Amino acid sequence: MSSKWWIIRLSVQLTILALIASPLLGMTFFQGNLAAADLFGVPLADPRAFMQALIGGNVFVLSYLGSALLVATFYFILGGRSFCGWICPVGLITELGDKLRSRLGSGEAIMPLTANRYTLGLVLLVVAATGVPLFEVFSPIGIVSRAITFASFMPLLLLAAILLVEIAVARRVWCRSLCPLGGFYSILARFSPVRIGFIESRCTHCDDCLCVCPVEEVLLPSLKQGAEQIFSGDCNRCLACIDCCPAKALKISLFYKKRCAENIFVSRRLLMKRIANSMLLLSAVVLLAFIPPAFADEQPELDLAADAKKSSGNPPAIPHAVKPEQDGEACNSCHRTGVKNAQPTTHPDRLNCTSCHVQGEVKKAKKAAPKGKIK
Amino acid sequence: MSAEPTYTGITRRQFLKGGAITPIAFMLAGSGVATVYLRPADAQGFTLRPPGAIAAKRFLSACIRCGKCAQACPYRSIRMAGGEAGIGIGTPLITPREMPCYLCSDLPCIKACPSGALDKELKEIEKIRMGTAVIIDRESCLSIRGLRCEVCYRQCPLIDKAITIEPRHNTRTGEHTIMEPVVHKEKCVGCGICENSCVLPKPVIVVQKSVETQKDSYEF
Structure with missing residues (x-):
C-alpha cells in the first residue's frame, strides 16, 4: 500500500484548480476553463462541447476543430476516462465526498456504468431538437470553474445536491454513471494504447x-x-x-x-x-x-404583407403630429399602455409604425394657457 | 459470530437513511434544478450580449461558456450570467448601467471566443448589432424637456451617426430651443454607453433588442 500515484494525481488536480484561478491573480498564461482554454498560447477545447456547438449552434470554426482534436488525441493516448480521474475538479470534489461516504457507511447503491452513454445520447438529442445545450446548462464542471473565476456561487447549489445524493444515496452516481462527458471519454478512449x-x-x-x-x-x-x-x-x-x-x-x-x-x-x-x-x-x-434545430431558429421574419391582409380595415391614421424619426419605441412610450389617453396598441412588437399608420389630419390643439412669463 | 441474532428486517439506522436522508437529498437536488434552471434564457427581458454575438437562440448553444471573452475584456464589461439567467447560465452578458461596451477597435472578446458564438468575421465596429438604443421615457429626458443635457449624444462613439441632435422651437417657453437627441436605429450598434452615461437615476435611454439581427458568417 503506497500512495505514490495518489499524491501525483492530487497535485495534478490541484494544479488544474490553480490554473483556472490564475487569471484572478493577474497571470495571463492560462485563460478560460475546461470547456475551452488557452495554455501558453495553445488553444485547447473540449471535443464534446465542440460537437454540441456544431449541432446546436451550427457554428464551425477551423481553429476550434483543431484545438478540440488536439485535446481528443491527448485523452485518447492517456486512455479511458483519464479526464475524470486526473483533470476534472468535480471528480476531485466527489472523490473527497466519497471518502466521507465510506466513513459514514451510507449510500451503497450503485448504478450501472453504461448509463452515461445514454445521457450523452440524450444531451446530443436535446441539443439537436431544441437547441438547448443541456449539459452546458447543468454541467457542474462549468459551475465550479465559474465559481472560481467569476465568483458566481449560487449555482454551486447544484453541486451540493449532487454531492448529497452521492453521499446519501448512490455511490459516485454522477461521476460513474450520469456525467455525459464521462460517457464521451469512455467511448473516445476505449482503444487507447x-x-x-x-x-x-x-x-x-x-x-x-x-x-x-x-x-x-x-x-x-x-x-x-x-x-x-x-x-x-x-x-x-x-x-x-x-x-x-x-x-x-x-x-x-x-x-x-x-x-x-x-x-x-x-x-x-x-x-x-x-x-x-x-x-x-x-x-x-x-x-x-x-437536422436543423427545430426551435433554435431565429425570430421568424415578419411577413408584413400577409399580416396586413389579415387585419380588417385600414390601419388607423395618426391623429397627431409625428416627426419623421418618431417611430417604434417612441410611439410605444405612449401607445404601449395608453398613457395620456393614447390608444393602446395590440402589437407593440412591430416597430415600424409609420410604414402602415399614415399621418392623419392633425387636430388643432386647444391653445394652452401660456405658462411661465406673463407679459 | 454464531451467537449473533439473525435479524433480516431493516435496522433503525437503515430506516432513517432510506426514509429521511434519501428523500431530502432528492428534494434538494430537484428544487435546486427547478428553481435555478427551469426558466427561459430571456426570463429577465432583453440580454445585451458581447459584440458579434450570433442570433439569440443559436448563441445559447454555440456559446460553450468558457468565459474567455470576459477574461479578455479590458474594461470588465462582460460578466458571466449566474443561475438567474435560466438556461443561459454561464453565458456572457453586458450590463450597460454597470459597465458598457467601449467598442475596442481590435475586439479582443471576439478574438478570444473559440467556438464562433461571437462571429470571428466581424472586424468593423460599425457592423456590430448588439442591440439598439431607445429613448423609453421622453417625458423625463432632460434634453426633450428643454434643458441642455445631451450627454448621451456627446458620449456616443458614433456621434452624429447613431445619435443626432434635432433642434426645434420650444413652444412652452416660446423663445428657447429644444435640442432633442434622436437615435438612428440603422446606425446604432447598441454598445450601451448612452445608457451608462444618462444622468438620470433611471436611465431614459436604454439598449433594447435591435430590429436588425446580427449577421454572421457561420451558417451552413
Missing part, C-alpha cells in the same frame, strides 16, 4: 483493488478470467489499484496485449459489437448536425 496491465500469477485475490476502484466493474474481467489488460473505456486511470495492490499484480502496460485464450471469442464478438455501437453513435452525431 496506455492501459492497466494485470499479472495473474501474482494476484492473491485479496480484492483490495475492487475496494479502491471508483469503477470496479472494469477490473472484473481480469480478476475473474485473468485478462492481461483492463479493456474497458470506463477505467479512470486513477491508478489507485496499482497503489493499493500488495502483490504488485497491477501495473501500467503499453500497447495491446493478447487476451487470455478463453476470452478471445467472446471479446472479439464484444469488440465488434462495441465498434458497431460507436459507429452508430458517430453516424447519429453526424446526422444530428444536419
Whole structure:
C-alpha cells in the first residue's frame, strides 16, 4: 500500500484548480476553463462541447476543430476516462465526498456504468431538437470553474445536491454513471494504447483493488478470467489499484496485449459489437448536425404583407403630429399602455409604425394657457 | 459470530437513511434544478450580449461558456450570467448601467471566443448589432424637456451617426430651443454607453433588442 500515484494525481488536480484561478491573480498564461482554454498560447477545447456547438449552434470554426482534436488525441493516448480521474475538479470534489461516504457507511447503491452513454445520447438529442445545450446548462464542471473565476456561487447549489445524493444515496452516481462527458471519454478512449496491465500469477485475490476502484466493474474481467489488460473505456486511470495492490499484480502496460485464450471469442464478438455501437453513435452525431434545430431558429421574419391582409380595415391614421424619426419605441412610450389617453396598441412588437399608420389630419390643439412669463 | 441474532428486517439506522436522508437529498437536488434552471434564457427581458454575438437562440448553444471573452475584456464589461439567467447560465452578458461596451477597435472578446458564438468575421465596429438604443421615457429626458443635457449624444462613439441632435422651437417657453437627441436605429450598434452615461437615476435611454439581427458568417 503506497500512495505514490495518489499524491501525483492530487497535485495534478490541484494544479488544474490553480490554473483556472490564475487569471484572478493577474497571470495571463492560462485563460478560460475546461470547456475551452488557452495554455501558453495553445488553444485547447473540449471535443464534446465542440460537437454540441456544431449541432446546436451550427457554428464551425477551423481553429476550434483543431484545438478540440488536439485535446481528443491527448485523452485518447492517456486512455479511458483519464479526464475524470486526473483533470476534472468535480471528480476531485466527489472523490473527497466519497471518502466521507465510506466513513459514514451510507449510500451503497450503485448504478450501472453504461448509463452515461445514454445521457450523452440524450444531451446530443436535446441539443439537436431544441437547441438547448443541456449539459452546458447543468454541467457542474462549468459551475465550479465559474465559481472560481467569476465568483458566481449560487449555482454551486447544484453541486451540493449532487454531492448529497452521492453521499446519501448512490455511490459516485454522477461521476460513474450520469456525467455525459464521462460517457464521451469512455467511448473516445476505449482503444487507447496506455492501459492497466494485470499479472495473474501474482494476484492473491485479496480484492483490495475492487475496494479502491471508483469503477470496479472494469477490473472484473481480469480478476475473474485473468485478462492481461483492463479493456474497458470506463477505467479512470486513477491508478489507485496499482497503489493499493500488495502483490504488485497491477501495473501500467503499453500497447495491446493478447487476451487470455478463453476470452478471445467472446471479446472479439464484444469488440465488434462495441465498434458497431460507436459507429452508430458517430453516424447519429453526424446526422444530428444536419437536422436543423427545430426551435433554435431565429425570430421568424415578419411577413408584413400577409399580416396586413389579415387585419380588417385600414390601419388607423395618426391623429397627431409625428416627426419623421418618431417611430417604434417612441410611439410605444405612449401607445404601449395608453398613457395620456393614447390608444393602446395590440402589437407593440412591430416597430415600424409609420410604414402602415399614415399621418392623419392633425387636430388643432386647444391653445394652452401660456405658462411661465406673463407679459 | 454464531451467537449473533439473525435479524433480516431493516435496522433503525437503515430506516432513517432510506426514509429521511434519501428523500431530502432528492428534494434538494430537484428544487435546486427547478428553481435555478427551469426558466427561459430571456426570463429577465432583453440580454445585451458581447459584440458579434450570433442570433439569440443559436448563441445559447454555440456559446460553450468558457468565459474567455470576459477574461479578455479590458474594461470588465462582460460578466458571466449566474443561475438567474435560466438556461443561459454561464453565458456572457453586458450590463450597460454597470459597465458598457467601449467598442475596442481590435475586439479582443471576439478574438478570444473559440467556438464562433461571437462571429470571428466581424472586424468593423460599425457592423456590430448588439442591440439598439431607445429613448423609453421622453417625458423625463432632460434634453426633450428643454434643458441642455445631451450627454448621451456627446458620449456616443458614433456621434452624429447613431445619435443626432434635432433642434426645434420650444413652444412652452416660446423663445428657447429644444435640442432633442434622436437615435438612428440603422446606425446604432447598441454598445450601451448612452445608457451608462444618462444622468438620470433611471436611465431614459436604454439598449433594447435591435430590429436588425446580427449577421454572421457561420451558417451552413
